[in-house]
Amino acid sequence: MMQDTTTVRVAPDEFVEFLVTGAAVKGEFHCSECGYGVTIVRALPVCPMCRGTSWERSAWSPFGKAPSLL
Numbered sequence: 001m002m003q004d005t006t007t008v009r010v011a012p013d014e015f016v017e018f019l020v021t022g023a024a025v026k027g028e029f030h031c032s033e034c035g036y037g038v039t040i041v042r043a044l045p046v047c048p049m050c051r052g053t054s055w056e057r058s059a060w061s062p063f064g065k066a067p068s069l070l
Contacts, residue, residue, distance in 0.1 A: 016056055017056065017057065018032055018054050018055065018056055019044055019054075019055045019056070019057070020044070020053055020054060020055070021043075021044050021045060021046050021053040021054075021055070022043050022044060023043065023044050023055075024042065024043050025040055025042075025043070025044055026040065026041045027039070027040065027057060027058070028040075028057070028058035029044065029055040029056065029057055029058060030055065030056055030058055031047040031049065031050060031052045031054070031055060032052065032054040032055060032056050033047065033050050033052035033054065034047060034049050034050040034052060036048070036049040036050070037058065038055075
């Protein structure tokens with residue numbers, strides 16, 4: 001149900017996907033205007049800090065800093 005999305009090119013092989021207030025999502029997101037972070041399991045809210053309506057998924061991953069097993 002992520003129909004309210006926008007993709008912006010950053011570099012030839014990278015992109016940032018922005019989601020708007022009201023999009024049904026699950027996960028960690030940051031306001032693209034002020035950086036405020038939220039964890040959501042429903043619709044994205046209006047940012048409580050700056051009233052922004054554009055969100056991007058957090059780059060954090062539970063495996064991002066795991067030590068190498070090789």
